[in-house]
Amino acid sequence: MAPLATVGILSIGEMGMGIAKLLIAHNFHVVTNIEGRSEDTHARARKSNIETLPTDISLVEKADYILSIVPPRDALTIATRITTAFNAAQGKQTPLYYLDLNAVSPRTAREIAALFQSSAPAIRFIDGGIIGLPPSPTSSSDPSPSSNPSSTNITWRQPSIPVSGPHRLNSAAGTPGALELAQTLKLNHISDEIGPASGLKCSFSSLTKGFTALCLQAFTTASNMGVLPLLLQEAEMRAPGLLKAARVYVPDMPPKAYRWVREMQELAITHADEGGFEGGAGPGEGVFGQIANVYRSVAEETVLGEEKTERRKRGTSLEDVASAMGEGLQSKRRKVEEGR
Template sequence: MSSLEAIGILSIGEMGLGIAQLLIAHNYRVLTYASDRSEATQKRAWSAGIELRPSMQDLVDQSDVLLSIVPPRDARLTAERVIAASSARPAVRDTPLWYVDLNAVSPQTAREIETLFTAAGSHLRFIDGGIVGGPPRELPADESRDQPAWHCPSLLVSGPEKLPDDVLAQTLNIKHLADRIGVATGLKMCFASLTKGFFSLAIQSFTTAHALGVLPDLRALMEEYNPQALKMAERGVVGMPSKAYRWVGEMKEIGDTFREDGGFDSDLFYAVAQVYQSVADDPVLGLEKPGDRKRGQTVEDVVECLNKSLKVKTE
């Protein structure tokens, strides 16, 4: 039986919802605070059986562990809100609150947030983390299994603190990499640069080929010379519209990582951020939401939308 039974999640986006469903399936109590989020987010949480707490203070008081899964731009503010709530009534707790920051931020950002938690007191324990892979999903039933099985992303974590519960760590597929803050976020940044960085190249290449009237020819060449890259590019271009707004900040965090920890210039991934900003600003693609996709579900539709909106910008 897990000793950490009440898991708070901020917030219930596509990934947060998947992790919540995984935890609920394993009999955990899952909570969130969503009064400041959209009606769709609140409905999504309620429909999944997640407890909607009336305030951030109540969420902090009720949770054994808090998982922070927010857009990179909100990582520090979310941490500050949790620290403020926990510090307002530290006597309420007789055990520490474990805060697992799973946001796509640079190691430097993770180190800065960890400093805030250390200064707040021992009633808070900070774990640096990152997520690699898609949201958890239940696998089809199989007569050879007694229990439902799940496909889970890798939750990479690092730092001197570890969750004192192996059952929860195993359920969440947590992999502790090192005792230094920043290692997990750094690995996440390096991995994302090779996936989302590649997708940004595909977006530009496919859109430009469409404008030149040679998109079918480009895809035929890739099919002949690099079919695996073609499949990855097509999957990334079609999958990214509803996530582009989140990836803007993530690309900047990658640029910061490569500058601060790698010694490179950050301009490359700041430019990649602009590619995703163009998608987020698109009057059609920018309206797409995870789980409610209407447009951009084919490569042709993505590049057609982008070509039109980019032409308007340059006219």
């Protein structure tokens, strides 16, 4: 059966891979350009039947839709790359939709929309965000590319994907598979303005990643003082739901900490622009500027920053995250004292 449409995904990280598998299982052709990416990324693409293209130009020429799912610090760079490639492409016959699904502030989303409007107005920009874990099959059926992609006995656990802006995929004309793509991804169009979808994502991230940073500090400090078992005991008695969440969120964080530094700065911008709170994107500004510093410490000052999703060694439990974090911060303190 012919694919419903061709979807380009930039990039094939953990979330991008989950969405790629979901789309392939629902008869979409998925392509990407991973030139210069790690061997792990190339291996993931080969294993999952994702077509790798040599250039951004070939990606733009082949794709009906492009999903940008990159670290927040790269969102504007990727958008610029695509506008350049689109203007250099030849023979593009159908509209190209660009869905920015990155964890960026409404201000950044509007900047990216303005870039497309000024540099490549033919590209139809959609503001969006991803809330939750990557898509994954919930049945025992084999969702691999070798299985029947149109099989209906595979059910999926999916994140929420709010979108906003003037372009609605569920009523798009002239591009194949628009309605099917909106249905497969369960896109929720919440506004005709650019910004609300990114703002919703940032508001949710404030809860989960802000909570994770607070847990990281509390458990690391308790570990350094030798009272972590007692803190866990108190939490189990008085806030079992919070402890249960911490045991999920904290060990999941280390491979992503480097991404979250810029994301926390985007949250600071969001709360300043949209909420009226003090702070901004500068280092350490506001609550989320300080939280960005917490994740910077994880990524740059501890062994946890070396963790990869595919190969976990340290920080696979709450207790070991606290221990590794404490080791890194104590090492930093010793270096500072020795340098005085």
